[in-house]
Amino acid sequence: MNIPDELIQLLQKARKVVALTGAGISAESGIPTFRQAQTGLWAQYDPEELATRAAFQRNPRLVWQWYAWRRQLVQQAAPNPGHLALAEWERIVPEFMLITQNVDGLHQRAGSQNVIELHGNLLRVKCFDHDHTVPTWEEDEIPPRCGQCGSYLRPDVVWFGESLPAAGLHTAVTAARTADIFLSIGTSSLVQPAASLALEAKSYRVPIVEINPQSTPLTSAFNFVLAGPAGEVLPELMGRVRGDGVMR
Ligand code: APR
Numbered sequence: 001m002n003i004p005d006e007l008i009q010l011l012q013k014a015r016k017v018v019a020l021t022g023a024g025i026s027a028e029s030g031i032p033t034f035r036q037a038q039t040g041l042w043a044q045y046d047p048e049e050l051a052t053r054a055a056f057q058r059n060p061r062l063v064w065q066w067y068a069w070r071r072q073l074v075q076q077a078a079p080n081p082g083h084l085a086l087a088e089w090e091r092i093v094p095e096f097m098l099i100t101q102n103v104d105g106l107h108q109r110a111g112s113q114n115v116i117e118l119h120g121n122l123l124r125v126k127c128f129d130h131d132h133t134v135p136t137w138e139e140d141e142i143p144p145r146c147g148q149c150g151s152y153l154r155p156d157v158v159w160f161g162e163s164l165p166a167a168g169l170h171t172a173v174t175a176a177r178t179a180d181i182f183l184s185i186g187t188s189s190l191v192q193p194a195a196s197l198a199l200e201a202k203s204y205r206v207p208i209v210e211i212n213p214q215s216t217p218l219t220s221a222f223n224f225v226l227a228g229p230a231g232e233v234l235p236e237l238m239g240r241v242r243g244d245g246v247m248r
Contacts, residue, residue: 001236007224010207011241014180016095019086020172020197021230024186024212026104028080028231031073035188042066051159056128060152064143067122067155074122079110082185082230085238087111092242097175101187101194103157116168118194124156169193176201183209186230189216198222 011017023033034047045066049055056063079087087110090096098115100107103122107115126133127146134153137144143152158164172194176182182201189195198208198218210222211233219225226233 001226001228001233003226003237003240004224007209008240010181011237012243015093016097016175016178016180017089017093017183018097018099018175018179018181018201019089019183019185020176020187020194021086021098021100021102021107021185022187022189022194023102024188025082025086025230026077026080026102026106027186028082028229029077029104029106031077031104031106033186035190042069048160051157052161053159054161056152056154056159060128060143060154064152064154067157071122071155074104074106077104077106079106080231082234083107083110083112085234086185088238089241090114097172097179099172099175099194099197101191103155116172118158118164118168118172120155120157120165122155122157125153126156127151128154164193172197173200176206177204179206181209182206183211184218184222185211185234187212187216188214189218 027033050063050066083106086098090112096114098107098112100115100117101119103119105121105123124133125137127149129151130149132146132148133156134146137153145151146153176197177200179201182198184198199221202208202221207223209224209226210219211226211230213227213229
């Protein structure tokens with residue numbers, strides 16, 4: 001990939017690196033992106049019609065089973081070189097913040113420590129009525145019920161129409177504004193407020209980089225655009241940042 005020297009110099013000098021990731025960084029781990037056609041049984045459903053409170057109230061069993069399918073997909077998946085490169089980057093710069101829209105937990109499994117999960121994590125479960133989180137649950141009833149209040153359990157993710165965790169969002173906005181460089185990786189930049197972080201960074205004169213094989217509605221706003229898969233581009237960037245050019 002042709003990576004501009006100017007970008008390499010910025011990356012080598014950057015002491016505070018902030019990265020926003022979307023479903024695209026998990027695509028090479030075999031996890032379908034959010035807007036990629038669903039496979040098999042779920043091909044007939046539009047994710048945006050399953051990931052809502054109304055859908056769960058209408059058909060709790062269906063929505064629970066969709067997340068159970070996605071949970072086993074995630075548990076069978078492994079972090080890919082893109083996730084691993086970001087985890088390595090965190091180890092070699094003074095400050096690294098990873099803001100993810102993904103709910104698959106693959107960044108943490110790759111070794112990333114400083115992760116903000118803007119949209120929650122489908123491996124965590126809470127109850128519908130009071131957000132009681134439960135570490136484990138029995139599947140004797142589908143969906144299972146909360147041991148404390150008896151309401152249905154649901155995945156601990158942010159559904160369409162629900163608000164994002166306020167503290168996490170505030171931290172993400174502050175990080176974007178104060179970064180030495182901001183990377184937007186594997187996201188279609190369609191869903192707010194995550195999609196605004198890159199422009200927020202730019203409004204604070206932070207250089208912004210997009211890594212995505214496709215263009216997005218924000219592509220023209222980026223200072224640098226690396227049009228390739230994250231699993232190839234990020235290891236190459238890391239090699240250049242380390243200065244040895246070796247893709248590990
Ligand atoms: N490397 C990098 N990017 C990739 C790759 C790859 N190997 N493969 C696909 N992409 C890009 C696609 O081009 C697309 O722009 O990843 C993006 C995935 O976009 P979406 O499926 O819209 O996922 P995302 O941007 O994360 O969606 C944001 O919307 O639906 C909600 O809560 C959901 O977190 C999700 C949010």
